[in-house]
Amino acid sequence: MLFEALLHEKVDTIFGIPGGAIINVYDELCDYQDRIRFFLFRHEQGATHAADGYARSTGKPGVVLVTSGPGATNTVTAIATAYMDSVPLVVITGQVPTSMIGTDAFQEADVTGITMPITKHNHLVTSIEELPRVIKEAFHLATTGRPGPVLIDLPKDVQIAEGEFNYPNDIDIPSYRPTTRGHPKQIKKAMELLKNSKKPLVIVGGGANLSGTMDLVNAFIDKFGIPVVHTLMGHGVNPRDERLYFGGIGMHGTVYGNYAVTHSDLLIALGVRFSDRILGNPKKFAPGARIVHVDIDPAEIGKNVRVDVPIVGDLKSVLKEFLNFDFETDFSEWVKELQGVKERFPLGYRKGKYIKPQYVVEKASELFPDDTIVVADVGQNQMWVAQFYRFKHPRSFLCSGGLGTMGFALPAGIGAKIGNPNREVLVIAGDGGFQMNIQELMTINRYKLPVKVIILDNNALGMVRQWQQLFFKCRYSATLLDDNPDFAGIAKVVGINARRVEKPEEVDAALEELANSKSPMLLHVLVDPRENVLPMVPSGGNLAEPLTDAPLDSGIVEKIRGGSDE
């Protein structure tokens, strides 16, 4: 009955690992092999991140099927990751039979209790009769309004029970009716502000990717000639007029992007949640600006910053309303001012004797096709990708933004490839995070998925090491990984083509081979372990005062690689 319901929801792909409390469902899966593709992972966290990567890249909900107890608790980190970034997932967990709930039975865990604060909704199914409605509701909740993960806990006796299958066509949950149309009065007010603004700025957030409205965002920017910046999750914005684009903002945003925020007189925030990584010091954030905030979730508006014009609604409908307005605007002076800042403080890095991670990212951006899906892990690698990879399409940059889950990239990349067999998928991870879900290399090999992987190996938990260098007097407490394995060797043992790259002059050829490879391939790149992510606005700092330079601490080279520096 479960699979019939899933077919009604047009599910054709499931991620998971079986177990005792879900064995009956897996048995039934045999009868649906022709209609539903199932992908077996090596850890439930990997399976759930894969479903997440699938969902982020396709816009369709990712479906996960795991067992009770440890199977379910292993999904927790990945569910929390999806929750923080508003990714639609439907996670189905086995549960011990209803009669045994509460007895501390084998592999029993209170999964609805554990996942309550990290799901949009969850439900313990108590009878077969309610199952179809519960499934229908789960997909409805996961994909509408502000998307998010929904968990269904399915006791074994309910799995076995038989009942009449009546799938509801429509769903109406009176207590759940997200507002989609923005208030016309507020929309008018926002456009009045734009008309009278001298220094407007659009901030694009993850909501633009999630709602599939990046083309409308681009159209809006182009129509009124407004400069644009984006958050980490808002990558993919690409106005026709490239001069309007001023990169990312926040802790590791560009100097000119953060300058634009600080000097703007009108911020139009589209699907942004103004996280602490964007705001820096909230008291000094955009001191001269009025803020128009468009979001589907009313709770986001006014949560972290004061807002002048709140617009609760779906970006698609609000942007269409915006585009209905016609008036002349000329922000060329403002654009010129920002261009000037951009010329004075470009993003950059110094070349040297070691491979620079920024160069690897920049070169990959050049060699891989425009519509490549890049999946970054968390930490320095993620920030370098965000800074030096130029994304021109929506849903092409996936990473764990809100929760910052290391180990996300490899499994999420696998999920993205499963959902987009015709697009290149490039995983860029650091050495630390890669080892947190390294077991999924086996999954790549099992399904021969041509995922491309770059490991930027700086023999360190690099972002923490950077903070220790800058704020803790170079006391590298537990961050140096001087015992990293030979990642290329591991990949080869698993059955994946791999290369180790140690010298700057080898990088181009290796990247070309990676880009042209028809089969899965991994590059283990030993990068400069001293490199820092810059510019940087220290936590809680003022966006107007970024750190643009920091010395390289050469002492660490000897510590982690044995050889002496220079």
Add this chain to the structure above:
Amino acid sequence: MSDRQIFGGEHEHTVSVLVYNKPGVLRKIAGLFSRRGFNISSITVGDGKDPGLSRLTIVVTGDDKVIEQIQKQLYKVVEVVKVSPIDPKHRVEREMALVKVRLDGGEKIELLQLVEIFRGKIIDVSNEGVIVEITGATSKVEAFIKLLASSHKIVEIARTGKVAMNRWESSYNEEGS
């Protein structure tokens, strides 16, 4: 919708929340408050008018921004049907307390007078003491307990927490109660 001021920008607020009576709902709401760092002073639950729906009365402390967030976050719980702030100037509120008092000797008359003044009831009597039922606004219940404690030995107190309701639009009232 701000209540009496406690200090600075912090106020006490009362919200009434209608929820579907499903397993785990109370846990979701209580969990939401602790996760978001909201401070619950009291929470009561019981059936409301419609079958299948329960009515919660929650008393929280926070500034206006916190209260706005609480309402918005409550609405995000799928089982929550309606969140209504209770207007401090135009509402009725009641709380009940059971107070077990030990009586050793001659303070009985005094006790009876106190109960009478506060329009309480004695609902259990024995040689050792009595149980008093007292109903009224939270401030009244608290005043009764305070006075009683100054002259008698209180053994146990059980309070229900506050229930509250906005008055009819047209109803006449003097401040609060």
